[in-house]
Amino acid sequence: MTTRTQPLPPSAGPTGPPATTRGSWVGMLVWSAASLVASFVLATEAVTLAGDQDAAFTCDINAVVSCGTVGSSWQASVFGFPNAFLGLVSEPVVITLAVAGLAGVRFPRWLMLAAQVGYTLGLALAYWLLHQAVFHIGAVCPWCLLVTVATTFVFVEMTRINVLMGNLPLPRAARPLLEKVVRHRLDLLAAVVWLYGIFLLLVVRYGDALFT
Template sequence: MSTSEQSSRAPHRGTAIEMAISGVIGLCASFVLSIEAWQLASDDGRRFSCDVSSVLSCSAVASTPQARVLGFPNAFLGIFFEAIVLAVSFALIAGVRFPKWYILCVEALYTIGVLFAYWLFTQSYFVIHVLCPWCLLITVTTTLVWFGLTRVCIKQGVLPAPNWWKAVMESGGDWLVAVLVITAILAMIAFRYGPLLFG
């Protein structure tokens, strides 16, 4: 492999490793939520270790209609999305270059996933007024994976991007945007609930 090929693959590999780590964390959280959903189905009065307070409560969120948008626990969708991104991430780490149509389909699918995650967050924040710690973790990991996948798509020419944004990506500025988005979410939670989170 030439030096130029190694240098061109290095950014993808680093991004793919970040995606894989985030995907593994998100997959574990989805598995936990899936198990708890089944346990809650058999005992609707059950409480879990993540039921920290009246504001942070997995079981309270899992008992709402928003937790079963398609008629089954949303966590099953999380397992599906994370499994896809993990397969892609490990392939990218191995140096696989996917056809444009394939990686574009993965990007479109995961965009639906990240929008769904943020819709669930807004439902918890503005409608249910209770937050699920595992769901928040999935929102964070989904955000990181989406930014990573979008970076790969732009670098491979699958998605168009203006030169200024490409320059921002080269300096790592897109990761700063991801961190700012996550920080904004945490700030919203802290501003609204503050001491109630653990009280």
């Protein structure tokens, strides 16, 4: 007789979420708040650039590290409006989910699955924009990099919660393996290594121009 891995209990009780997911809810809250701040700054800069294309910002450090250069590109408004506005809309939703999760709310499976799909699309957009900045625009924006880092960690924590809660439609054979990965925080380790690799990519591509 096979033993099926069970998700976390359906209710965390009145004192808060299960201990296995509490840290992930906190991580979602912190990183989504950081992304919201960065999105607000980028949105403000976008409005400024709309009125003055020659505007200078404190993050215009050199030819490579330049918010103005990135913000003036067509990639900064993929959908016809500044990309930062997407963050202003989406991050408050994530913050609300995180706060409610910390309070012990158990969300319906469909809602957490929808959040996972939506944030996965957001993650894909963030990395597409990073690719465009590095390989086509030729400049990077510190606030954009913060959004990319924050989005990565929110995605990792949200995925961990959904795996442990049994919210994702995973193959039966893959579920125990993924649960073991997220319980031992190998997912977080992989994210840190991945981001460190991106930092090395920037250093290799731009060299001293990144810092001077």
